[in-house]
Amino acid sequence: MTKYAxxxxxxxxxxxxxxxxxxxxxxxxxxxVSGTGDDVNPCSRTAPCKTFPxxxxxxxxGGSINVLDPGGFGAVTIVKAMTISSEGFxxxxxxxxxxxVTVNAGANDTIVLRGIDFDGGPTGSNSLAGVxxxxxxxxxxxxxxxxxxxxxxxxxxxxxxxxxxxxxxYVSDTVISNNGAGSAGGGIAVAPxxxxxxxxxxxxxxxxxxxNGVKVDTTNGGGVSTAVMTNSVVAGGIVGxxxxxxxxxxxxxxxxxxxxxxxxxxxxxxxxxxxTVFGTSIITKNATGISASGGATISWQDNEIAGNTTxxxxxxxxxxx
Numbered sequence: 001m002t003k004y005a006x007x008x009x010x011x012x013x014x015x016x017x018x019x020x021x022x023x024x025x026x027x028x029x030x031x032x033v034s035g036t037g038d039d040v041n042p043c044s045r046t047a048p049c050k051t052f053p054x055x056x057x058x059x060x061x062g063g064s065i066n067v068l069d070p071g072g073f074g075a076v077t078i079v080k081a082m083t084i085s086s087e088g089f090x091x092x093x094x095x096x097x098x099x100x101v102t103v104n105a106g107a108n109d110t111i112v113l114r115g116i117d118f119d120g121g122p123t124g125s126n127s128l129a130g131v132x133x134x135x136x137x138x139x140x141x142x143x144x145x146x147x148x149x150x151x152x153x154x155x156x157x158x159x160x161x162x163x164x165x166x167x168x169x170y171v172s173d174t175v176i177s178n179n180g181a182g183s184a185g186g187g188i189a190v191a192p193x194x195x196x197x198x199x200x201x202x203x204x205x206x207x208x209x210x211x212n213g214v215k216v217d218t219t220n221g222g223g224v225s226t227a228v229m230t231n232s233v234v235a236g237g238i239v240g241x242x243x244x245x246x247x248x249x250x251x252x253x254x255x256x257x258x259x260x261x262x263x264x265x266x267x268x269x270x271x272x273x274x275x276t277v278f279g280t281s282i283i284t285k286n287a288t289g290i291s292a293s294g295g296a297t298i299s300w301q302d303n304e305i306a307g308n309t310t311x312x313x314x315x316x317x318x319x320x321x
Contacts, residue, residue, distance in 0.1 A: 027060040033091075035071025052076040052084060052093070067091040067115070077102040078111055086115035093118050096125040097151065105136035107165055113139075118146040118158075120179070126151025129160040130179070133169065141171045147178050155184035158210065161198060162191050162220070168199045180211025183238055188214045192222030200227030207234045213262070215242040216250040218273065226251045235260045240286065243295060245273035250295075253277040262286045266308065269295030269315075278303055279320075288312050 031043035032055070039054030041047040043065075049055040051074040055065045059082065067073070067086035075095045076084075082105075084091075093100040093116060100118040103111050113131065120127030130146035133139050139161065146158040154160075158176035161169045169190065180186040187207040192198035200216065207213040213234035216225040225248075232254070234240040240262040243252040250273060259266040259281065266286035269276045274295030282304045283289045289308035290297045292315050299305070299314035 027058055027063070029060050029063040031055045031059045031063065031065050032068050033065060033071070033073050034068040036069070056082070061109075075100055075102075077104065079105055081105065081109040081111065083112040083114070084116065085112070089115075091116050093130075094121060095119075095127050096121045097127060099128045099132040100130045100146075100149075102132045102134065103136050103139060104134040107135070107137060109136045110138040110140065111136055112142065113144060114142040116144050118144065118149075120147065120149035120151075120156065122148070123150070127156065128152035129157045130176075131159045131161075132157075133159070133161045133163060133167070135164055136167055138167060139169045141169070141174055143172075144174045146174070146176045149179045150181040150185070154189075155181040155211070157185050157187070157189050158207075159188045160191075161189060161200070162193055163196050163198055164192075164194045166197045166223075167192075168201070170201045171205050172203045174204075175206045175208065176210065177206070177208040178210065180237075183211060186210040186212030186215070186237060187234075189217060190215070190225050190227050191217035191220050192225055193220050195221065195223045197223040198225045200229075202227065202229040203231055205229065205232045207232070207237075207240075209236040211238055212242065213237045213240040213259075214252070215239070215244055216252045217242075217244045218248045218250045219244055219246040219271070222248065224249045224251075226253075228253045228255070229257055230255045232257045233260070234258070235262070237262050238264050239268050240266045241276060241278075242268045242270065243274040243276050245271040245295060247273055249273045249275070251275045251277065254281050255279050257281045259283045260285045264288065265291050267297060268292070269297050271295055284308060290314060 032048040034048040037048035118130035187210040279300035290312035
């Protein structure tokens with residue numbers, strides 16, 4: 001064998017070893033999407049992808065997908081810790097007959113959704129939920145709009161938070177409107193399953209013209225479900241704020257919140273273990289301001305409960321010391 005043949009063999013063997021050593025496709029901690037991008041691109045700043053599904057496979061766990069310019073970027077399922085962020089641009093997810101974002105992540109994974117415009121489409125689109133959360137450690141929804149999710153079973157939610165293991169949801173600076181159909185569905189549901197405990201923290205959230213506003217619910221086999229809402233508005237539904245329980249506790253607390261123009265109840269507690277707690281809030285122009293059936297309505301004395309067809313009487317009145 002000549003010297004040159006031996007050298008060629010060594011080089012070929014080295015190249016083959018290098019091919020085995022390299023990953024098939026490297027994932028970046030930060031990727032980018034653009035309305036003029038292409039999903040065959042590496043999703044870099046200078047060669048962005050076209051859609052969120054195209055970018056998510058190229059984004060490492062714990063990484064971030066960022067939006068470069070306005071566009072519609074498609075529904076996506078998230079199975080790992082992830083941030084999807086749009087600052088200053090309209091980043092749309094328009095769907096029909098499905099969820100906008102489905103989260104089915106690991107037990108220690110936190111998912112952040114920021115600056116996204118979710119749209120379930122025109123009447124008849126039967127879209128399920130803007131965000132459907134099945135599993136993960138925490139979900140953060142920030143500076144989003146979620147509207148027109150009116151189909152499925154149950155009938156459409158802006159955010160349907162149904163964790164099968166203990167999890168927390170945070171929603172801030174977000175408008176959720178025109179979700180649900182008939183008397184079902186609505187703005188936000190915190191309804192754990194499988195004995196899981198769920199917690200919600202909602203700040204500066206507008207829940208407008210949903211069939212129902214916000215509820216904590218343990219009737220689907222969940223453990224304790226609690227949520228606190230502050231500096232928010234819940235208006236234009238059938239039931240504004242609700243706790244619905246079946247044995248395990250469901251506790252919904254509101255502070256500095258307006259609950260107005262709901263056609264049945266402003267604040268409602270239903271079932272054994274259900275509690276609604278409210279302070280420094282205005283409950284007005286509802287058919288019934290506050291009501292309980294098997295649960296408890298607990299009112300601090302600094303609420304304004306007036307101007308309803310029937311104001312209602314709290315189960316418990318608490319004096320702040």
